[in-house]
Amino acid sequence: xxxxxxxxxxxxxxxxxxxxxxxxxxxxxxxxxxxxxxxxxxxxxxxxxxxxxxxxxxxxxxxxxxxxxxxxxxxxxxxxxxxxxxxxxxxxxxxxxxxxxxxxxxxxxxxxxxxxxxxxxxxxxxxxxxxxxxxxxxxxxxxxxxxxxxxxxxxxxxxxxxxxxxxxxxxxxxxxxxxxxxxxxxxxxxxxxxxxxxxxxxxxxxxxxxxxxxxxxxxxxxxxxxxxxxxxxxxxxxxxxxxxxxxxxxxxxxxxxxxxxxxxxxxxxxxxxxxxxxxxxxxxxxxxxxxxxxxxxxxxxxxxxxxxxxxxxxxxxxxxxxxxxxxxxxxxxxxxxxxxxxxxxxxxxxxxxxxxxxxxxxxxxxxxxxxxxxxxxxxxxxxxxxxxxxxxxxxxxxxxxxxxxxxxxxxxxxxxxxxxxxxxxxxxxxxxxxxxxxxxxxxxxxxxxxxxxxxxxxxxxxxxxxxxxxxxxxxxxxxxxxxxxxxxxxxxxxxxxxxxxxxxxxxxxxxxxxxxxxxxxxxxxxxxxxxxxxxxxxxxxxxxxxxxxxxxxxxxxxxxxxxxxxxxxxxxxxxxxxxxxxxxxxxxxxxxxxxxxxxxxxxxxxxxxxxxxxxxxxxxxxxxxxxxxxxxxxxxxxxxxxxxxxxxxxxxxxxxxxxxxxxxxxxxxxxxxxxxxxxxxxxxxxxxxxxxxxxxxxxxxxxxxxxxxxxxxxxxxxxxxxxxxxxxxxxxxxxxxxxxxxxxxxxxxxxxxxxxxxxxxxxxxxxxxxxxxxxxxxxxxxxxxxxxxxxxxxxxxxxxxxxxxxxxxxxxxxxxxxxxxxxxxxxxxxxxxxxxxxxxxxxxxxxxxxxxxxxxxxxxxxxxxxxxxxxxxxxxxxxxxxxxxxxxxxxx
Numbered sequence: 001x002x003x004x005x006x007x008x009x010x011x012x013x014x015x016x017x018x019x020x021x022x023x024x025x026x027x028x029x030x031x032x033x034x035x036x037x038x039x040x041x042x043x044x045x046x047x048x049x050x051x052x053x054x055x056x057x058x059x060x061x062x063x064x065x066x067x068x069x070x071x072x073x074x075x076x077x078x079x080x081x082x083x084x085x086x087x088x089x090x091x092x093x094x095x096x097x098x099x100x101x102x103x104x105x106x107x108x109x110x111x112x113x114x115x116x117x118x119x120x121x122x123x124x125x126x127x128x129x130x131x132x133x134x135x136x137x138x139x140x141x142x143x144x145x146x147x148x149x150x151x152x153x154x155x156x157x158x159x160x161x162x163x164x165x166x167x168x169x170x171x172x173x174x175x176x177x178x179x180x181x182x183x184x185x186x187x188x189x190x191x192x193x194x195x196x197x198x199x200x201x202x203x204x205x206x207x208x209x210x211x212x213x214x215x216x217x218x219x220x221x222x223x224x225x226x227x228x229x230x231x232x233x234x235x236x237x238x239x240x241x242x243x244x245x246x247x248x249x250x251x252x253x254x255x256x257x258x259x260x261x262x263x264x265x266x267x268x269x270x271x272x273x274x275x276x277x278x279x280x281x282x283x284x285x286x287x288x289x290x291x292x293x294x295x296x297x298x299x300x301x302x303x304x305x306x307x308x309x310x311x312x313x314x315x316x317x318x319x320x321x322x323x324x325x326x327x328x329x330x331x332x333x334x335x336x337x338x339x340x341x342x343x344x345x346x347x348x349x350x351x352x353x354x355x356x357x358x359x360x361x362x363x364x365x366x367x368x369x370x371x372x373x374x375x376x377x378x379x380x381x382x383x384x385x386x387x388x389x390x391x392x393x394x395x396x397x398x399x400x401x402x403x404x405x406x407x408x409x410x411x412x413x414x415x416x417x418x419x420x421x422x423x424x425x426x427x428x429x430x431x432x433x434x435x436x437x438x439x440x441x442x443x444x445x446x447x448x449x450x451x452x453x454x455x456x457x458x459x460x461x462x463x464x465x466x467x468x469x470x471x472x473x474x475x476x477x478x479x480x481x482x483x484x485x486x487x488x489x490x491x492x493x494x495x496x497x498x499x500x501x502x503x504x505x506x507x508x509x510x511x512x513x514x515x516x517x518x519x520x521x522x523x524x525x526x527x528x529x530x531x532x533x534x535x536x537x538x539x540x541x542x543x544x545x546x547x548x549x550x551x552x553x554x555x556x557x558x559x560x561x562x563x564x565x566x567x568x569x570x571x572x573x574x575x576x577x578x579x580x581x582x583x584x585x586x587x588x589x590x591x592x593x594x595x596x597x598x599x600x601x602x603x604x605x606x607x608x609x610x611x612x613x614x615x616x617x618x619x620x621x622x623x624x625x626x627x628x629x630x631x632x633x634x635x636x637x638x639x640x641x642x643x644x645x646x647x648x649x650x651x652x653x654x655x656x657x658x659x660x661x662x663x664x665x666x667x668x669x670x671x672x673x674x675x676x677x678x679x680x681x682x683x684x685x686x687x688x689x690x691x692x693x694x695x696x697x698x699x700x701x702x703x704x705x706x707x708x709x710x711x712x713x714x715x716x717x718x719x720x721x722x723x724x725x726x727x728x729x730x731x732x733x734x735x736x737x738x739x740x741x742x743x744x745x746x747x748x749x750x751x752x753x754x755x756x757x758x759x760x761x762x763x764x765x766x767x768x769x770x771x772x773x774x775x776x777x778x779x780x781x782x783x784x785x786x787x788x789x790x791x792x793x794x795x796x797x798x799x800x801x802x803x804x805x806x807x808x809x810x811x812x813x814x815x816x817x818x819x820x821x822x823x824x825x826x827x828x829x830x831x832x833x834x835x836x837x838x839x840x841x842x843x844x845x846x847x848x849x850x851x852x853x854x855x856x857x858x859x860x861x862x863x864x865x866x867x868x869x870x871x872x873x874x875x876x877x878x879x880x881x882x883x884x885x886x887x888x889x890x891x892x
Contacts, residue, residue: 004340004342004343004346005052006343006346006347007342007343007346008052008056009055009056009059009346009350010346010349010350012056012057012059012060012063013059013060013062013063013350013353014063014349014353014360015060015063016059016060016061016062016063016064016065016066016067017063017064017066017067017353017357017360018360018491019031019063019064020063020064020065020067020068020071021067021360021361022491028064032061032064035057035060036057039053039054039057066357067357070357070358074185074188074190075190076134076190076191077132077134078117078120078132078134078136078166078190078191081120081130081132082094082120082121082130086168089166089168089191090166090167090168091165091166091167092165092166093122093123093163093164093165093166094120094121094122094123094163094164094165094166094193095120095121095122095123095129095161095162095163096115096117096119096120096136096161096162096163096164096193097117097118097119097120097129097159097160097161097204098115098116098117098118098119098159098160099115099116099118099157099158099159099160099210099212100113100114100115100116100154100155100156100157100158100160100212101113101114101115101116101135101156101212102114102156103155103156103219103222104151104152104154104155104156105251106142106148106151106152107651107652108642108648108649108650108651108652108654109141109142109143109642109648109649110139110140110141110142110651111139111140111142111148111151111154111198112137112138112139112140113137113138113154113156114135114136114137114138114187114189115135115136115137115138115160115193116133116134116135117132117133117134117135117136118131118132118133119131119132120132123163134190135187135188135189136166136189136190136191136192136193137169137184137189137191137192137193138162138164138192138193138194138195139192139193139194139195140162140164140194140195140196140197140198140200140201141194141195141196141197142197142198143196143197143198145648147197147198148648150198151198151201154201154203155206155216155219155220156212156215156216156219157208157210157212157213157215157216158203158205158206159203159204159205159206159208160201160202160203160204161201161202161204162193162195162200162201162202163195163200164193164194164195164196164200165193165194165195166191166192166193167191167192167193167194168181168190168191168192169181169184169189169190169191169192171886172869172885173614173865173869173870173885173886174613174614174661174665174869174870174885175870175872175885176488176665176668176669177614177661177664177665177870177885178664185358186358186361186362187358188358214311215311218308218311218312218315221311221312222247222249222312222314225247225312225445226243226247226249226252228445228448228449229242229243229246229247229441229445229448231448231452231455232441232444232445232447232448232452232455232456232458232459233441233444233459233462233463234456234459235463236252236254237254237257237470238459238462238463238466239252240252240253240254241253241254241257241270241466242437242441242445242462242466244270245269245270245433245437245438245441246438246441246442246445247272247312247313247314248270248271248272248276248313248314248316248319249314250270250271251652252652253270255652255653257470257473258270260470260473260474260477261473262415263417263419263477263483264419264421264422264425264473264476264477265404265407265411265418265419265422265425265426266422266425266426266429266430266473268367268407269429269430269433269434271316271318271364272313272314272316272318272319272322273318273319273322273368274318274321274322274325274368274372275434276313276319276322276438277306277309277310277319277322277323277325277326278322278326279434279438279439279442280306280309281302281306281326281330283442284298284301284302284305285298285299285302288301288302296334299330299333299334300334302330303327303330303331303334306323306326306327306330307323307327309323310323316364317352317359317362317364317365317368318364318365318367318368320352321345321348321349321352321365321368321369321372322368324347324348324351324352325344325345325348328344328347328348329344341376342373342376342377345369345372345373345376348369349369352365363410363414366410367407367410370406370407370410371403371406371407373406374402374403374405374406374407375399375402375403375406377502378402378405378406378501378502378505379398379399379402380509381502381505381506381508381509382398382401382402382505382508382509383395383398384509384512384513385398385508385509385512386398396427396431397427400423400426400427400430401423403426404422404423404426405501406498408497409489409493409494409497409498410494412486412488412489412598413488413489413494416485416486416487416488416664416667416668417483417484417485417486417667418483418484418486419476419477419482419483419484420482420483420484421476421479421482424476425472425473425476428472429469429472429473432465432469433465433469436462436465437462437465437466437469440458440459440461440462441459441462443458444456444458444459444462480698480724484599484672485667485670485671485672485697486598486599486667486670487598487601487602487667487668487669487670488668489598493594493597493598496594497594497598500587500590500591500594501591503583503587504584504587504588504591507580507583507584507587508584510580511580511584599670600670601628601669601670601671601672602669602670604624604626604628604874605876606626606876607626607775607874607875607876608623608624608625608626608742608743608774608775608777608874608875608876609622609623609624609872609873609874609875610622610623610624610772610774610779610809610872610873610875611623611624611870611871611872611873612811612835612837612863612865612870612871612872612873613636613661613662613665613865613870614837614865614866614869614870614885615635615636615637615657615661615662615689615837615865616636616638616657616839616840616842617685617815617838617839617842617844617846618634618636618637618657618685618686618688618689618815618837618839619633619634619636619680619685619686619783619811619815619837620632620633620634620635620636620657620662620689620837621633621634621781621811621837622665622666622669622671623772623774625739625740625742625743625774626740626742626743626774626775626876627739627740627741627742627743629675629739629740629743630666630671630673630674630675631674631675631676631677631678631739631745632662632666632674632676632677632678632693633678633680633781634678634679634680634686634687634689634690634783635657635658635662635677635686635687635688635689635690635692635693636657636658636661636662636685636686636688636689637657637658637683637684637685637686637687637688637689637690638654638655638656638657638684638688638689639684639685639688640654642654656688656689656692657688657689658688658689658690658691658692658693659689659692659696661689662689662692662693663689663692663693663696663697666693666696666697667696667697671697672698673697673698673699673700674693674697674698674699674700675700675701675739676700676701676702676703676737676739677690677693677694677699677701677702677703678702678703678704678731678768678770679702679703679704679705679717679768680705680767680768680769680781680783680784681704681705681707681763681764681766681767681768681783681784682704682705682707682708682709682711682713682714682763683763683764683784684713686783686784687713687714687717688713690717691713691716691717691720694717694720694721694724694726695720699721699724699726700726700727701726701727701728701729702717702721702726702727702728702729703728703729703730703731703737703768704728704729704730704731704768705730705731705750705763705766705767705768706730706731706732706750706757706758706766707750707757707758707759707760707763707766708757708758708759708760709759709760709761709763710759710761730757731747731750731768731770732747732750732751733747733748733749733750733751734746734747735747742774742775743772743773743774743775744772744773744774745770745771745772745773746770746771746773747768747769747770748769748770748771748793749767749768749769749785749789749793750766750767750768763784764783764784764785764786764814764819765785765786765788765789767782767783767784767785767789767813768781768783769781769782769783769785769789769793771807774875775875775876775877775878776875776876776877776878776879777808777809777875777878777879777880778807778808778809779807779808779809779810779811780807780809780810780811780829780831781811782810782811782812782813782820783813783814784813784814784815784817784820785813785814785820786813786814786819786820787819787820787821787822787825790813790820790821790822790824790825791822791824794824794825794828805830806829806830806831806832807829807830807831807832808831808832808833808880809831809832809833809834809835809873809880810826810829810831810833810834810835810860811834811835811837812834812835812836812837812847812851812855814846815836815837815838815839815842815844815846815847816836816838816846816847816848816851816852816864817844817846817847817848817851818848818850818851820851821851821854821855822854823854826854826855826858826860827858830858831858831860832859832860832861833860833861833862833863833880833882834855834860834861834862834863835863835864835865835871836862836863836864836865836866837865838864838865838866839866840866841866842866846866847864847866863882863884867886868884868885868886868887869884869885869886870884870885871883871884871885872884
């Protein structure tokens, strides 16, 4: 870093921003005090002057202060302007005026856009609106299919007025779950404004000149290019894919196809990045050269057109980064300045983080900068390993492997999975898609404006290659055993990974140089008499294998040939020392240890864990035994009412609680496999998420109530089990399951003595009921059983066990419905704690007030997912420690 002060300054700036983001208060002050104490050690180790050390410390401090100040001034002013509290504002109906500040997204029965407020007030006509400047996210629920076209006519820059209800974005309701409130905060949005019907939005002034005019133009350009892509590529799956590949428009990509690409780590292909910008600039420069433009003029023209390309492709952090770097490179080339990739990257990072420090927590920003920096720092260390390969193949292999190694920590941190086939898939598919399909798609798009036949002619081979790609991706995803699940690691693990990887690759490069100290880059290898003379007598000369002289070698300056020759002679006799071999072995062990630590499931210290996941109106409970066995009881489910005449309301990628909530949480918590998947009954709010679980997590066995529902959903689950060779068991009274020495599941219902699977449309009375005894505590899980089953069970079992000591925790049946949890049931089990899993403001009125009163009279402590979010119970030695995600008013 001594030779690159901008790199050191950028690292300090980002460290300051990151520290302020992660820590606050006394912890942050303590860290700063520790850094001050360590300054003399930094001076000694890094061998830099005190002046530079103090400068970097000031930059570090400035980064932290900049984050704190920026974050402080991002607080919402709406409650203050309306002179009411935030709690009173939540749900209040207001009338807003402002300009549309983003593209309008119409998906099913919802239209969504950002609105920059200029005035806000009550809905009463006599009420006076107050001036304000703040962004809100508008969500319009469309009443009819015809309103979709009305909403699509709205565009960025339109001045509108609308009436709607203010709503606070929802915070994460599960530990480690997606926090929508924090996500919107990084977009400077603190409130949702929800309205019903397209007629609630009134256009006051359309298309007037404002600071959004340029963005309005880019939105229209994207829409036009998307439409032309639809004409060039007739099948929708190809058109949507090509929009993502060429234009960065991912909204129309088939969700299942996008999921397949995600699983293989190929989604970066569909994100506009440095590769696209490089192809764009290179193509423009080549065309301008053909048109006889001077070099200087061509560079200025491309420099001016890069921002337009960034806008048209959506302006994501990755493309902005690439655009800034391209403009700096073009300017340097025009001025004849020496270009340095790392300094250019640092300049782009500083500019973007000064503009918006919240970009630091953006996944696209992190991946784009880290992978680019990794290719510059780690790439040269790995490239010599492939020096014997053909240059194009070796370069592709080293870039692919380097990118995979660098992106790996962030991939598992955010997505919690990594396919062992990802490197091979990237190596094979990236060149095909970027060097063949991308140019064909771009050319077909351009031809579609004037020659539809020519566009289809170019689209045909691209579609055939796409079909081969889709087939290969699907085939590779069929090898489930190659998809590994990784829990989210800490920032310290990520930093340790990069440090150990760098040290390891440095030693690998030195070992490779000592093993084969020849010229790694044959395209710059000087085959001159002077070089041969210098190299005489060296081991490098003995191992030298002559290569054909590449084109353009005569143009290499003499000074560079001499410098390269001297460097070759200097390192020709390099040999690994014993210490270096020991260091290499130690780093290899450290690297393997890091991978093991990152892969293993977090240790609960020998305690059991029962996690009542908040899945809205439904049930899903993850049980982790003291020995680390995982059992999942139900997986929630989302009701789909958008069928028949309401099919137009369905979203392109509708929310499904199993795929969007349960599976991501299981992966994040390091659940590599489920020892048992227990389906209490076939109702959608318990079974709907099961398919996503079976497809996303390895399952050793499925236990269900032994009945069919007469619907395709349960039949589909059983079919998946047959295809994956998952044993299926029907729960029956008296059945026991012992996952480990401290855990026992005793099934109490249903009877299930029939040889064939009966069809039971009413599933509640067939719910699987079982008693969990784990680490000295007991839990009773009841599914959706009703009072009739409760009375029947007490009548049969009460006489056998009149002095039942009760249970520690009762999972209240049927989300607290009035049809369950009778006085006799509570009197028999005497629960110390009751947990109710229900959705916020659900339409069923769960939990019932009568049930809550009976639980209160029984003396049980009540926990509710609709109020407190996820509820976790840590069980050890007969003691239960309880925590919940959200704070709740007392008493419940």
